[in-house]
Amino acid sequence: MTLLMLILIAIPVCILTILLWIYNDYRKYKRQHYSLILLFLALPATIQAQYIDKDCCINFKWYENQKGKLEYINENLTYNFIPNEDFWKIVIRNNSSDEAQINWGNSQFIINGRASQLLLYPISESPLAKETIKGNSEISHTCTASILIEGSERRKIYHRKDIRKGNRAAISIVLPVSIANKPQFFNTFDFVVTQVY
Known part of the structure; x- marks a missing residue:
């Protein structure tokens, strides 16, 4: 595998890991805030809406x-x-x-x-x-x-x-x-x- 392919695979994995960490951390304290996760999901749609x-x-x-x-x-x-x-x-x-x-x-x-x-x-x-x-x-x-x-x-x-x-x-x-x-x-x-x- 080339370095470029490794980078392209690593970026989504890192983002998914951060989202899961945020979700589990908030869940541990009995708070379920999905706004950050929704922000990450809505970001591609807002970039196209222009x-x-x-x-x-x-x-x-x-x-x-x-x-x-x-x-x-x-x-x-x-x-x-x-x-x-x-x-x-x-x-x-x-x-x-x-x-x-x-x-x-x-x-x-x-x-x-x-x-x-x-x-x-x-x-x-x-x-x-x-x-x-x-x-x-x-x-x-x-x-x-x-x-x-x-x-x-x-x-x-x-x-x-x-x-x-x-x-x-x-x-x-x-x-x-x-x-x-x-x-x-x-x-x-x-x-x-x-x-x-």
């Missing part, structure tokens, strides 16, 4: 990630994000029979802690207003952050070169939404952009 844009990996920070897409579903609305380094596309589907309203004027696009207004693309001179999503229909818009637009110059939301250096970008999108006659609530979506390994 959205890839060129050399960058974009994940939800708090919501469950799905392979190949950034989608969050609540009881009334489905939010789908299609990011790239210049603009992000947002698709919002109304799953209920009631009308929903998105207040684009109060929405925010936060990049690495710097808050700015969310701008819909193509950029217009008129202020953003509320938009109605009829029951069982959807809207889609391409957007960016106002701090990235200076005159005719357009800066990127995240830079692949910076991400490659081991850095990460933190991006948040805040969308004020109201459904039927209910009060407006703010949906906050936090994302982490890292290098593809």
Whole structure:
């Protein structure tokens, strides 16, 4: 056997030994914590659950990630994000029979802690207003952050070169939404952009 084959066999054996040791040690003290074992089992699934844009990996920070897409579903609305380094596309589907309203004027696009207004693309001179999503229909818009637009110059939301250096970008999108006659609530979506390994 070559050294490489021995190493490939030794790694899973070592991991299994550590997991059994943790399990037996906790069991000895009448505590059965399976969270560490579940973490090791769930780790391969979380590595695959990501959205890839060129050399960058974009994940939800708090919501469950799905392979190949950034989608969050609540009881009334489905939010789908299609990011790239210049603009992000947002698709919002109304799953209920009631009308929903998105207040684009109060929405925010936060990049690495710097808050700015969310701008819909193509950029217009008129202020953003509320938009109605009829029951069982959807809207889609391409957007960016106002701090990235200076005159005719357009800066990127995240830079692949910076991400490659081991850095990460933190991006948040805040969308004020109201459904039927209910009060407006703010949906906050936090994302982490890292290098593809």
